Structures are given as C-alpha cells and as structure tokens.
Amino acid sequence: MYNDFFGFKSSPFTIAPDPRFLFMSERHRDALAHLLYGIGSGGGFVMLTGEVGTGKTTVCRCLLEQLSSDVRLAYILNPKLNAVELMATMCDELGIGYQAGEKSLKAFTDLLRDYLLDNHEKGLNTVLMIDEAQNLSVEVMEQIRLLTNLETNDKKLLQIILIGQPELQELLAKKELRQLAQRITARYHLKPLNLNETASYIDHRLRIAGLQRPLFKSAAVKKIHQASGGIPRLINVISDRSLLGAFVEKKNAVTEPIVRRAIPEVLGHNHSAVRQNTKGSRLIWFGAITVLLVAVTTYLVMTQYPQQLKEQEVVETTEEPTGNSEQTANRPAEQRLITTNNPEKSNDQVAQELWGDQGWDRSGLTSSRNLFALWGVSYYPYQSSSPCDFAQDYNLSCDTGVADWDYIQQLNRPLNLKFSTKESGVFWGTLKSMEDDSLVLQFGDNEVRMSRKKLNPLWQGEYQLFWKMPDGFVEHTKLGDSGSVVRWLTDAIYDIDQVDITPADRFTKKVEDWLMLFQMENGLVADGILGKHSVILINNNVVTNIPKLLQQRSTNSSSSKYQGDY
The missing domain is CATH 1.10.8 (Helicase, Ruva Protein; domain 3)
Structure with a gap:
C-alpha cells in the first residue's frame, strides 16, 4: 500500500x-560459525538456541547454502515424532530405502549404520539437523543419543545439530538426558539485536x-x-x-x-512495551512534581541555613576517606588514590595532578621506555630508533588502535594510553596493571592508582602495546598456508587442548575450525585467520614469561575444551 x-x-x-533481505549481524555470524565448526568437528552434538524470532531459521538457511559437497544432510522440521517415525524420516531425508510399513527400530538402525559406514568409506560426512528441537520427547532424545554410538575408532559417523527455543536447554537439563548433554561439543545462544x-x-x-x-x-x-x-x-x-x-x-x-x-x-495493549509507555507518561508527571519539590526545598535550605552548609562543606573537603590527614600526607605518591570525579576539579587539574612538576610526555617516548621496562628491555628514547623499530630487535612488534576497557582487559597486556584535555593538550601514560575497576598507571616517574571511571574523561580509547611474534609470523595466516608459524599454532593447540594435529606445519580445516571457535570464545571476529590479536590471546594461555595486566586471570572455557593472540 x-x-x-x-x-x-x-x-x-x-x-x-x-533471501534478498538476509541480514547477518555479528552474533548471527558467530552462530553460523558454531554450526559450521560442529559439522566439521567429527561427531557429537551441536546446539543452537534462541528466542522466537531471533533468526535461528536465517542461520540455518545460511548453513545450508555453505555446506560442502561432501556433506549429506537430513533436515527434520517437524520433531513431534516417536522414535520409529524419527528413524523413518531420517531415512527419507537421506534417500535410504526401507520396507513399507516397517516398524522395527533395529531394522532402521541397521539400515542407517550401513549407510553411515558407506559414506565414511567415501569420505562423506552425514549430518542430522533437527529444528524446533524443544518439542522432542525424552524417549526420542535418548534414541538420538544412541545414534551417536555409531562410530569408527577415530570418528563419529553422525553429526547432530539441535536447534530450538530456550526450553531446549531446560529439556537437556533433565537427569535422564545427562548422557546426551555431556556429548554436546558446541553451544550457542542467539541473542536479540x-x-x-x-x-x-x-x-x-x-x-x-x-x-x-x-x-x-x-x-x-x-x-x-x-x-x-x-x-x-x-x-x-x-x-x-x-x-x-x-x-x-x-x-x-x-x-x-x-x-x-x-x-x-x-x-x-497488554504487551509490556505498551504498558511501559503508559507507565512512562505517569512517571513524567510524577518526576516533574518531584523536581519542583526538590527545587523549593533546596531554595529554602540555601537561604535559611547558609552558614551551617558552609561549615559542613569545610569539614567534608578536609576529611580523608580512610585514616587521618597526617597519614595521607605521609603516604608515598605512588600509593595515593587520585580522585577525578570531584566537581571542583577540571580535567586539566586532574592531568596536572598526574604529572606533578615533571616534564610531560607529549610524544609517547617516555611511556615507551616505561613499557619496554616491563618486558625487561632498556630503551633510551633519544639515543635509539623509534619504539616500533627498536622492538623488532627483541622479536616484538607494535599494535596500535582504539579499544574499550573490556577489550583492553581481554588482550591482557600492559600498554600505553593516549590522553588529552582541552587545556593541557595530548600526553601519554603507561597502564601497568588492572584489578577489577582499579588501574595502576605510570606518568613519567609518577605511579598512581585510580578507577576506570575517573580516567574516562581523559582517555578516548587510543592505545599502543608490544606483543611477541612467533617465528616466521605472517599476518593473516589462513587455510592452506604452511610453515613455521603454522607449526607454532598447532603446538599451541596441543598445549591448550591436547589436540595432536598432523601434519603439524599445514593450516588444515581442523586448524581453521579450532581457531574459529577459539576466536568466538574470546570475543574476536571468528574468521579462522591467524592475526596479531589471535596470537596475543593464544599466548595468554601458553606463554608464562610475558608481562600481563592481570596477574591472576581465569581463561574462558569453551564447550569443546578449545581455548583462546600472542
């Protein structure tokens, strides 16, 4: 119209x-990567869940378009079947012939076993995908689990993908399905946009x-x-x-x-969003009345009790948060907590406190000296080459970019941050460690401790860090590549997950699958390409003698025991 x-x-x-309107958000791409990994992982279950309308079917359609020619797929859309009907439907989907009116589970199982073994000999993978899997009965779920017992010495013959609403998670939490739940090698919950x-x-x-x-x-x-x-x-x-x-x-x-x-x-009209709109209209009037009452009260207080407020302000501004003023005055500079959220302090005054009387680091060279020191390297800014060129002599490389605190914490490396204020201009400092919301930074020779929130007005996200390169590292190492950097990666895979990959110097599909899942688990773009950030995060798991922001840091645990840029 x-x-x-x-x-x-x-x-x-x-x-x-x-399909013309297909929109794949980052989380949809991650869900697709999980399914693709599951198909190539060699057995077990993969589970994709999400609320109604979040795009699970969209992801499935993308998956079907990307299946390689060596995959044979049975796609079941109506899971409200009994065990015999499920087996018959699988045979129909895979083109397996059977006697009309067949009702024997054993007969269907034998037919399916022969088909799977024949596919295995031909180098084919067989996949069972069940949509709306939350509607499966416990009996049928158990029959599906038994199908994964069809295997060779080194590989499951059938890969099963379960797709459903969040109720599927509740179904698998039942005690009688614990054996199936333990066989799920990858899980992904598709969240809304x-x-x-x-x-x-x-x-x-x-x-x-x-x-x-x-x-x-x-x-x-x-x-x-x-x-x-x-x-x-x-x-x-x-x-x-x-x-x-x-x-x-x-x-x-x-x-x-x-x-x-x-x-x-x-x-x-009963939808929560509609009720919230109505409630919001009432809250606006209530809020306006509240603001008016507060304004009147403030006026009366300020006009009738100015002296009392002034005396109270003097007490509050001279009182120490912990201990007395004498203890604070004697406290070393590097142990003082610098407060930057005081409304009486401008950003420029905070910056002046950070630096004190020493010279400002406008170029970042002094901060580079401090950052090199954390790596055990002596750097003399005005007697050496640029920091990034100097780093190469120690098998280090530079990484610069813009990030938020969560990503900085994920990289888990000390780094230099670029700050600025309108009055003081640009200056650099070194972030040495993090502990929850507390940061330890070095500005020239001054070391200070402060919170992220208090530092945010001065930092716009720009950073520089050093990271240790593997021998022979080439940016964007990917499927089909070979050489020493691939051997480094396969060695790291073994150290992290005890997965032995041969040949060790070839970037095979198995290596790509591992890397994609590792990237997903660690918040990186899951493209299966080895970049510097993937290297940094891998080194967080396999190297012990590198400086880190977090001295004690638990790593993410993936459902496949695969973990995650050096």
Missing part, C-alpha cells in the same frame, strides 16, 4: 524468509527494498528497539505498521510518535 509513496521496489519488512544492530537491520532492509535515504528517525529506531526487544520478527511488524502510519499521515519520515501509536496495534 505504501510502496509507491516511499519509492520502494518491494515491501521492506515482510516476515516471509526472502542490540540498538546499533537494530538500526543497521532497518537500514539494510530499506536499501534492499530500493530506498537510499534515511527514513526512520533515530528516536523512532530507539522506540522500535525498545518495544521489539531486538527480535527481528517484531522489528519487522512494528516497522511495517509504522510505515503504514507515516503513509496515512502523508509524512516522508517515520517519527517516534508514529512508532508509539503503531506498537499497540501490532503487539496488543
């Missing part, structure tokens, strides 16, 4: 699974439909994300109804009020 008005070639928000992904999703579908201009205002996108919870199917129906509303009102853009009116039309 509204396509001609907005200039669409086709409806952008249909809920039909049109975040706000940025929701905006990208909407823009993507608009572009595919033929519109190249912005159509949804940012406030409208926020409201859609809030009401839909980031679930793509709900994003579609709300966006579709919002476009209809804009068309009726002859508006060339979708605004937040239009979305607000569309939500109850598609979700119903």
